[in-house]
Amino acid sequence: MVYIIFLCLTIPMLLMLPLLEIRSRCIVGFMLLGTVTALSAYEINTIVYPVTGLSARSFSELVPPMTEELLKAMPVLLYAVLLDDRRNRVLPIAMAVGVGFAILENSMILIDNVGAVTVLWATARGFSASLMHGLCTVVAGTGITYVKKQKKLFYTGTFGLLSISITMHALFNLLIQSDYDYIGIAMPLVLYGLICWLYKGQRVRLPF
Template structure:
């Protein structure tokens, strides 16, 4: 099923990419990469769940954050390390990977649990969960720009960034399945709002 969903979503976007140029095509490409890695994460998560006998809740807290954040970070680290470390585009591409990942994951869950979902579920998945995936990848993107220039810190710094992303991801998954799910819903929105406030303040011209 996940492959059918991927084909139905990715192929139209690939056709649209032929109408785009330059950076717009690159941004769309990273959204597609995020979708591709969502499929990879699904396969790896399924395998890990089978090998270790994890329940869905255990998987979402103990294994999925590690697997998914490593996969989402790969294209971001590669781009920043070997193509360009231009801050603006690394951040955009980081968010694109996370959002692409969330789009395919949301579509798969919607079809799998179609009889159990409602508007509330769609709002949470569409806003909070999508932002959570994007922000976790954005953490790696923000840090890799600095870490890349510090050769002695590259490996340890990259590990620290991944650990931060995994921790935030696991915390979100833990809270969203608890009585404190409202905190999980608000957390990505607050973090993203703070990110934009800081970014706008930094970009303001000095007088």
């Protein structure tokens, strides 16, 4: 079923690519890469889950944050290191990868729980999990635009950025499955608002 969903989502976007301008094509292309990373993460997590012996809840708090954030970060880091490390270029494509990932993941969860989901669930999921995936990738992507220029910090800095993304993701998964799920829902919204306030309003001069 996951491959059927993947094809239904990606084929229309692929057919649209030739009609788009270069910048729009880049954004949509990285959204497609995001869906590919979601499919890859699904396969990896499916293989690893039985081996760990963990409960579904414990597994979701420990393993997927690592596999998913590493996979999402790869295309963004490669773009920043090999092609263009300007923040105004990296930030949109990082968000696009995260959103593309969330689109496929949300669709899979919807199909698996079609009898239980509601409009409220879809709204909360769209504003929380989708933003969380995007923001975690943005942290790694925009951060690399700074550490790339600091040769002594490149490897440790990249590891640190990935660690932040993984920790954010794990914390979200922990909260969303607890009695404090409302904090988990609010966390990505607050972070998104803060990032928009800092970047657009230029309240703080960031080094990257």
